[in-house]
Amino acid sequence: MSDPILIDPKALAEQAQHLAGEIRLSEMDERVSRHEFLAERQTPVSFALQGGCDKRQRLYLDLSVSAQLSLVCQRCMQPLPFALNEQARIVLFDSEEALDEAMAAEEELEGMLPEAQLDVGTLVEEQILMALPYAPCHESCHSDKLDAVNQDRPNPFAALAALKSGR
Template sequence: MSDPNLIDPKVFADEKQALQGGFRLDELDERVWSHDFFADRKSAVSFTLQGGQDRLHRLFLDLTVKAEMPLVCQRCIKPVPFELNDTCRIFLFADEESLDEAMLADDELEGMLLQDVLDVRSLVEDQILIALPYSPRHEDCGNSALDEVNRDKPNPFAVLAGLKK
């Protein structure tokens, strides 16, 4: 496999392999970069993936996703800084039955079925979408909005004075 982001999840977890890498948002799937919230589609996202096995001999992948990506403020539609730094553990199950069983026993658990080839990109994509705030906003849009108006537009009184000349 030449693409390092394509892994065999069973081998990866079994051998406690590790992988790190990064993408720009626009290198990911359309369902990510086309999301209305992103103010800059060139934002860089980095990840680390660590395979392992827990006490119950269940295989897992620990995924950490980090990024500093400006989002679009849902109140004033100007960029608002957003820092993503999330880790999740994804358990790997050989069949649907054991996956369902584990999910029933623990509703916090994240699990997926083993597959021969797993694209790490899709894990990172899911994690980004899950981590997005419900409605990103500045704490105080008013101030920055006023700054912008004052800088971009001439003083209305100056304009009036000009008309009178």
């Protein structure tokens, strides 16, 4: 794992600072770097973090994460290109109560209590994990077994229905 990129989230937001960089998948925590769906682990992931204050006077961090990942198709087990392009606005709250109230009022809100030091890599890792598909596979990937399972079979009770209607 690489050296952490530590920030003071509150200061970054208050001063509307911008931070950008790259982190390789292999340098991330093992829940990302060793994820079973990743075909290539040396891929660089770009991130940008912009601090600010919204119209409600709440401090926030806008996070953008992008990369061209190579995943493993879960049908043919061959590489599958995947464009990762995620954005998130993380609103900073001073108290647990304020965070809970805001989360209850706004379903889509992402919020957090600011720490004195926050590792940007952790934020990037979380966005990657949330963006990965449940079961990545090629659209054109054909599976004979899947076709056999989905094939219409005669209902075994159809013969009983025919006997019953014959009475």
